[in-house]
Amino acid sequence: xxxxxxxxxxxxxxDMRAFVIDLKDGKELRHFVNPEIVFRDGNMExxxxxxxxxxxxxxxxxxxxxxxxxxxxxxxPFELGAHGVLAAAIQHECDHLEGILMIDRxxxxxxxxxxxxxxxxxxxxxx
Numbered sequence: 001x002x003x004x005x006x007x008x009x010x011x012x013x014x015d016m017r018a019f020v021i022d023l024k025d026g027k028e029l030r031h032f033v034n035p036e037i038v039f040r041d042g043n044m045e046x047x048x049x050x051x052x053x054x055x056x057x058x059x060x061x062x063x064x065x066x067x068x069x070x071x072x073x074x075x076x077p078f079e080l081g082a083h084g085v086l087a088a089a090i091q092h093e094c095d096h097l098e099g100i101l102m103i104d105r106x107x108x109x110x111x112x113x114x115x116x117x118x119x120x121x122x123x124x125x126x127x
Contacts, residue, residue, distance in 0.1 A: 004051045006089045008096035011052055019093035023086060031073040035094055038079075039067035046088045050102045058106035062088045 008019040021030045042064030049057045066087045069079050082090055092102065 004049070005085070006093045007051060008093045010096055010099075017097050019096065021086070021089050021093065023089070032068065032090070032093070033071040033073065033075070035068050035070035035090070035097070037066050037068050037091065037094055039065070039081075041065040044088070048088060048092060048102055050092070052101065053103065056103070058102055060088075060092075060102060060105040062091050066090055068094075 005023060006019055006021040009016045016033075017035070018031070018033045019035070021032070023030075040063035044062055044064040045059050046062045047057055047059050049055075064087065065081070065083045067079060067081045068090050069077065071077055080090075095101070095105065
């Protein structure tokens with residue numbers, strides 16, 4: 001997955017709750033087996049792509065900080081706090097494990113934005 005940051009098992013036809021992340025920061029490939037996000041805080045808008053939709057990028061709202069519990073590739077439990085790109089990647093890959101795609105999140109965000117715009121327009125029209 002040279003062009004991406006992460007890859008979830010379901011993306012390559014494996015029915016298992018696992019993904020890998022490579023931030024290309026010189027650190028080892030990070031393995032997450034049976035991950036569970038146990039803490040979220042703050043919000044950030046993140047422009048992300050997906051190997052399942054090559055060449056497509058969407059603005060997605062993500063938690064700014066997350067804490068995830070998982071097993072490593074040797075089956076040992078670990079807990080990791082993350083922010084920024086790593087937090088976004090963890091949430092993106094966990095979404096894959098739940099059958100949620102980046103485009104689903106982008107559509108959800110767009111729908112919320114459209115509702116806000118409609119409410120503002122309605123308030124203005126009542127003045």
